[in-house]
Each structure stands twice: as C-alpha cells, then as structure tokens.
Amino acid sequence: MNLQKISFSIPEQLIFSLNENISEFTDNIRLFAALQFFKMHKLSLGKAAELANMDKFSFIQQLGKFKIPLIDYEPEELEKELLRFKNDNRS
Numbered sequence: 001m002n003l004q005k006i007s008f009s010i011p012e013q014l015i016f017s018l019n020e021n022i023s024e025f026t027d028n029i030r031l032f033a034a035l036q037f038f039k040m041h042k043l044s045l046g047k048a049a050e051l052a053n054m055d056k057f058s059f060i061q062q063l064g065k066f067k068i069p070l071i072d073y074e075p076e077e078l079e080k081e082l083l084r085f086k087n088d089n090r091s
Contacts, residue, residue, distance in 0.1 A: 030052050
C-alpha cells in the first residue's frame with residue numbers, strides 16, 4: 001500500500017488551547033475527518049476506520065459517541081434495499 005504524507009501548519013497556540021499534544025491533535029484530526037467523510041457517504045465503514053487508524057468496532061463506538069448513525073439510508077434507498085432483501089429471500 002502506498003502512503004501519502006499530508007502536512008499543514010497551524011498556530012501552536014491552537015494546540016495549547018485544545019490542551020492536546022501533537023499526537024493527540026493528529027489522532028483527533030484523523031478521527032474527525034473519518035467521521036465526517038463517513039457521514040457524507042464518501043467513505044465506507046472500513047475505509048473510515050482505516051483513516052481513523054482504528055478497528056471497525058472502535059470506529060462504530062466513535063460513531064455512537066458523536067451520534068452519527070451507522071446505517072443512514074435515504075427513504076428511497078431503504079425501500080430498494082428492503083425490496084432487494086425480500087427478493088433474495090424468495091430464492
């Protein structure tokens with residue numbers, strides 16, 4: 001797997017204001033990005049967990065902590081999934 005390094009600068013005072021060290025800040029940035037990308041349906045559960053550097057179970061716990069639904073279907077999507085499930089079970 002090829003890795004890309006991403007870096008950006010922020011004021012040192014900001015990290016002090018958050019009462020975090022660089023490692024904690026970096027972990028939180030990864031987690032918050034992963035949560036948001038998952039919420040926006042841009043990353044799957046597995047890929048979001050990978051971005052957050054967590055296993056899926058730990059990431060699911062974070063979804064709960066931040067009140068982000070694990071399953072978030074639009075009504076039309078849910079109808080399609082239920083119909084597909086119903087048709088699959090007839091076989």
